[in-house]
Amino acid sequence: MNIHLTTRSTDAASGSIGETETLYCTFSSLELENGEVLSPFTIAYETYGSLNSLRDNAILLCHALSGDAHAAGSDRVTGRTGWWDSMVGPGRAFDTDKYFIICSNVIGGCRGSSGPSSIDPATGTPYGLGFPVVTIGDMVNAQARLLDHLEIQRLLAVAGGSMGGMQVLEWLVSRPGRVRSAIPIATAARHSPQQIAFNEVGRQAIMADPNWKDGSYYSGPPPARGLSVARMVGHITYMSELSMERKFGRRFRENRRPFKFTADFEVESYLHHRGTSFVERFDANSYLYITKAMDRFDAARGSRLHEALAGSQAGVLVIAFRSDWLYPAHQSRELVKACKLAGLDSTYCEIDSTYGHDAFLLETDEETRLVRHFLENVKRGRKDNIYGR
Amino acid sequence: MNIHLTTRSTDAASGSIGETETLYCTFSSLELENGEVLSPFTIAYETYGSLNSLRDNAILLCHALSGDAHAAGSDRVTGRTGWWDSMVGPGRAFDTDKYFIICSNVIGGCRGSSGPSSIDPATGTPYGLGFPVVTIGDMVNAQARLLDHLEIQRLLAVAGGSMGGMQVLEWLVSRPGRVRSAIPIATAARHSPQQIAFNEVGRQAIMADPNWKDGSYYSGPPPARGLSVARMVGHITYMSELSMERKFGRRFRENRRPFKFTADFEVESYLHHRGTSFVERFDANSYLYITKAMDRFDAARGSRLHEALAGSQAGVLVIAFRSDWLYPAHQSRELVKACKLAGLDSTYCEIDSTYGHDAFLLETDEETRLVRHFLENVKRGRKDNIYGR
Numbered sequence: 161m162n163i164h165l166t167t168r169s170t171d172a173a174s175g176s177i178g179e180t181e182t183l184y185c186t187f188s189s190l191e192l193e194n195g196e197v198l199s200p201f202t203i204a205y206e207t208y209g210s211l212n213s214l215r216d217n218a219i220l221l222c223h224a225l226s227g228d229a230h231a232a233g234s235d236r237v238t239g240r241t242g243w244w245d246s247m248v249g250p251g252r253a254f255d256t257d258k259y260f261i262i263c264s265n266v267i268g269g270c271r272g273s274s275g276p277s278s279i280d281p282a283t284g285t286p287y288g289l290g291f292p293v294v295t296i297g298d299m300v301n302a303q304a305r306l307l308d309h310l311e312i313q314r315l316l317a318v319a320g321g322s323m324g325g326m327q328v329l330e331w332l333v334s335r336p337g338r339v340r341s342a343i344p345i346a347t348a349a350r351h352s353p354q355q356i357a358f359n360e361v362g363r364q365a366i367m368a369d370p371n372w373k374d375g376s377y378y379s380g381p382p383p384a385r386g387l388s389v390a391r392m393v394g395h396i397t398y399m400s401e402l403s404m405e406r407k408f409g410r411r412f413r414e415n416r417r418p419f420k421f422t423a424d425f426e427v428e429s430y431l432h433h434r435g436t437s438f439v440e441r442f443d444a445n446s447y448l449y450i451t452k453a454m455d456r457f458d459a460a461r462g463s464r465l466h467e468a469l470a471g472s473q474a475g476v477l478v479i480a481f482r483s484d485w486l487y488p489a490h491q492s493r494e495l496v497k498a499c500k501l502a503g504l505d506s507t508y509c510e511i512d513s514t515y516g517h518d519a520f521l522l523e524t525d526e527e528t529r530l531v532r533h534f535l536e537n538v539k540r541g542r543k544d545n546i547y548g549r
Numbered sequence: 550m551n552i553h554l555t556t557r558s559t560d561a562a563s564g565s566i567g568e569t570e571t572l573y574c575t576f577s578s579l580e581l582e583n584g585e586v587l588s589p590f591t592i593a594y595e596t597y598g599s600l601n602s603l604r605d606n607a608i609l610l611c612h613a614l615s616g617d618a619h620a621a622g623s624d625r626v627t628g629r630t631g632w633w634d635s636m637v638g639p640g641r642a643f644d645t646d647k648y649f650i651i652c653s654n655v656i657g658g659c660r661g662s663s664g665p666s667s668i669d670p671a672t673g674t675p676y677g678l679g680f681p682v683v684t685i686g687d688m689v690n691a692q693a694r695l696l697d698h699l700e701i702q703r704l705l706a707v708a709g710g711s712m713g714g715m716q717v718l719e720w721l722v723s724r725p726g727r728v729r730s731a732i733p734i735a736t737a738a739r740h741s742p743q744q745i746a747f748n749e750v751g752r753q754a755i756m757a758d759p760n761w762k763d764g765s766y767y768s769g770p771p772p773a774r775g776l777s778v779a780r781m782v783g784h785i786t787y788m789s790e791l792s793m794e795r796k797f798g799r800r801f802r803e804n805r806r807p808f809k810f811t812a813d814f815e816v817e818s819y820l821h822h823r824g825t826s827f828v829e830r831f832d833a834n835s836y837l838y839i840t841k842a843m844d845r846f847d848a849a850r851g852s853r854l855h856e857a858l859a860g861s862q863a864g865v866l867v868i869a870f871r872s873d874w875l876y877p878a879h880q881s882r883e884l885v886k887a888c889k890l891a892g893l894d895s896t897y898c899e900i901d902s903t904y905g906h907d908a909f910l911l912e913t914d915e916e917t918r919l920v921r922h923f924l925e926n927v928k929r930g931r932k933d934n935i936y937g938r
Binding site for chain 2: 289293350351352353354356357358360361363364365367368369370385386388389392393395396399401404405407408409410420421423424425426427428431432435448449452455456458485488
């Protein structure tokens with residue numbers, strides 16, 4: 161086959177993967193879980209490292225709500241660094257000297273894979289709300305199609321945090337034969353009402369923006385203020401009380417404009433900045449579609465999780481963070497319990513971080529130690545519980 | 550004097566205060582902390598029970614963000630029950646057979662006291678953002694003017710939860726000679742960046758609503774969707790993860806409309822309901838003014854809290870709730886520590902509730918036991934620490 165299965169690695173000395181490029185693969189159609197068909201559909205993806213001759217060293221990384229296919233390295237065009245760069249590269253946790261790493265943008269997204277901002281071939285204009293409802297299962301089905309295309313039958317591992325962790329669980333449940341090991345991080349088998357509630361506030365903020373126009377805004381200004389408010393809510397939930405205290409305290413901003421309701425405190429201007437900069441790179445309709453997919457996801461399919469996991473023989477490394485109150489550690493502990501009940505070789509690590517949910521992107525030193533060791537053992541085929549305490 | 554110092558109590562058998570009526574008192578002017586003058590200004594208030602001949606049995610209740618002067622009983626006009634009804638009445642925690650209870654709406658509010666929706670005498674139209682910035686200190690100064698009017702020199706107690714607790718602390722710090730005891734509940738001496746951040750999201754949601762029109766919306770439709778989103782964020786923070794789980798779980802709504810982003814889950818429709826019903830009784834500009842007053846409040850005046858409290862000799866009962874993550878118990882413990890360092894006779898009770906921040910309105914059985922005992926001892930002049938464990 162003539163597709164890219166080796167990625168340039170120009171900066172090996174520093175452990176960076178170097179310059180990277182997003183690739184695109186278009187397929188004729190995808191049957192969705194609700195029975196609708198998405199046709200055609202495109203997957204944006206990147207790969208790092210080289211697929212070995214046995215084609216058994218592939219690892220799929222699944223991104224979170226606002227992530228994309230650019231997990232590592234420096235984008236050839238924009239120079240932007242990947243969202244998990246410190247975890248991927250020569251000698252890093254996902255060691256590109258050993259493994260072939262794949263990361264693809266979820267369908268429903270807006271970073272190159274098909275989503276509501278894509279052109280509907282039936283109309284020649286963006287889908288908007290005409291885009292079908294997608295689920296975490298559909299995202300994984302699309303990833304499986306990409307793996308078929310890359311002629312990878314079985315993954316050495318599938319890993320991801322937050323919504324990425326939901327995809328990891330979906331792989332375990334829906335395609336147990338294709339996954340040798342799984343690393344769900346800071347995630348949940350299903351959303352609690354509090355998690356649903358935070359997402360719903362974000363959706364309401366977007367839909368309250370008059371520029372949203374029932375999702376048909378692509379020929380005019382986007383619902384930027386609504387999306388910005390949604391992102392601000394998100395950012396609060398990604399941090400911990402303590403990490404906010406350390407980062408901002410009650411410091412006042414300098415050069416405040418003399419307006420009654422301007423940002424007085426640094427924490428306010430930080431949130432504004434995160435909100436407004438998000439608007440430049442994310443589509444509001446994708447935010448609606450993806451958060452709904454998360455809220456509706458239930459790895460247990462309404463039944464008991466360990467029964468849903470019974471078909472798998474994967475090794476599982478579950479990682480949670482003590483200060484993460486959006487995806488609290490008890491959800492990960494329930495996950496480990498279900499893995500154990502299902503007879504899976506599973507390990508639980510709760511990292512004592514103060515970063516809150518963001519820790520899965522920040523505590524990469526600790527994650528590196530855990531993931532590197534875990535993957536080495538999976539590669540060697542060891543099944544003993546190496547991290548049990 | 551001819552003002553109401555006795556309130557009807559028509560339903561003594563059940564412990565309810567019975568029918569109540571909001572009263573209004575207009576004063577010529579109030580000098581604000583920022584140097585501006587509010588002239589005239591009106592205070593809406595209610596009283597329950599009778600002031601004794603020594604005028605020393607008065608208790609001031611301070612309401613939270615969205616509260617008002619109607620703390621107890623059934624409103625004569627609307628029939629609405631007061632926000633702390635189960636705490637106020639004959640034989641209740643704030644026993645109207647013994648005490649004279651006062652509750653007034655904060656200035657900056659929209660429930661009868663002067664605020665941004667009041668008519669600016671200079672223009673004959675609502676103030677909007679022309680209303681001066683008000684602080685928790687200004688709210689307390691206005692309450693002090695009401696007490697002057699009622700010829701009450703010294704309060705037996707001042708009590709309140711959440712923002713009401715901030716007013717309680719402000720009374721202790723700014724007018725130590727007028728307060729014999731204080732009951733701050735589920736509150737903080739100053740907001741953490743997380744608390745500021747949640748308020749800021751609410752403000753941004755309001756100001757993002759095109760109907761807000763820089764606060765000049767009183768002749769047209771109000772920024773209802775923005776205010777509704779703000780209230781939804783608030784409601785999430787008022788509940789605990791567990792109380793949401795118990796109340797809603799992941800139950801789906803019946804009779805869902807076939808729209809992609811409608812509320813699937815009961816928790817979503819609950820939040821919608823709380824958001825939209827709030828709009829009917831609350832002014833969006835007041836939401837901005839009051840949340841800013843909370844965020845800027847610092848009982849310690851930027852210094853150490855125990856130094857700010859040094860002028861007081863009040864007995865203090867601090868109550869917190871274990872599942873309250875908006876005003877976490879550690880903030881109350883810091884408060885107690887400062888009281889102790891200031892030499893105040895102070896007691897701390899952490900109630901093991903699952904209701905989150907809402908607990909201060911819901912755990913009234915537990916609060917009743919604590920408050921009743923505390924007030925009896927204050928009345929008797931006892932200074933020993935009755936609740937120390």
